[in-house]
Amino acid sequence: MAGAEAPCALIVMGVSGSGKSTVAKALGERLGWRFEDGDSFHPAANVAKMSAGHPLTDEDRWPWLNAIADEIGRVCEAGEHVIIACSALKHTYRDVLLRGRDDVRFVFLKGTQELIADRLAHRKGHFMPPELLTSQFRTLELPEASEHVITVSIDESVEAIVDGILRQLKFGGTKPMTTKT
Known part of the structure; x- marks a missing residue:
């Protein structure tokens, strides 16, 4: 990537x-990029379904x-930058998000089911109930290097x-990546 x-x-x-929104927001602040929570793109029917404890289908x-x-x-066509928090659990979902673009990267937040279950047990005010975590791990297809992914614990x-x-998003050798604004 040099x-x-x-x-x-x-x-x-x-x-x-796993901390998608928290990490994405902090990353956006550090880079000076706009942050979007993928949850805000869900149709109302999806939010209602998850709030009722039912996992989403494809x-x-x-x-x-x-x-x-x-x-x-x-965003890309406008020459801007964005960081989006989105579960993107399956290869096919990531393919839809990319639409063949090579100017988009994934950052996979990797953690154990036990650690994440503990975090969910203490989280307040989110529509996703902790009981659906098992279905999320069942659905998760680990990203592969060919998907332009960075994995962090x-x-x-x-x-x-x-x-x-x-550190992993290095462009031009050892310098952190630069942005065009």
Whole structure:
């Protein structure tokens, strides 16, 4: 990746409770990029379904994923940058989000089911009930290197996680990536 420019979009991915929104927001603040929570792209029917404790089906997810992909396309075409928190659990979901783009990168927040279950047990005010975590891990297809992914452990502080992401997002040798604004 030496000499490459910053991607137009970073998608911070992982199961519910892995810290996607928190890490993506902190990463956006550090880079000066806009943050979007992928949850805000869900149709109301999806939110209601998850709030009732029912996992989403692939059919439920397609409109949501396409709405996020549309936003990524808009941002990239405008020459802007965005960080989006989105579970992106399956290879096919990530393919929809990319739409063949090579200027988008995934950041996978990796953690054990036990650690994430503990975090979910203490989280307040989120529509995703902790009981659905098992279905999220069952659905998760670990990202592969060919998907332009950076993998970071969530066993550290948010600041340390962001530092680890920035270390891996090197462009032009050892310097952190630069952005065009």
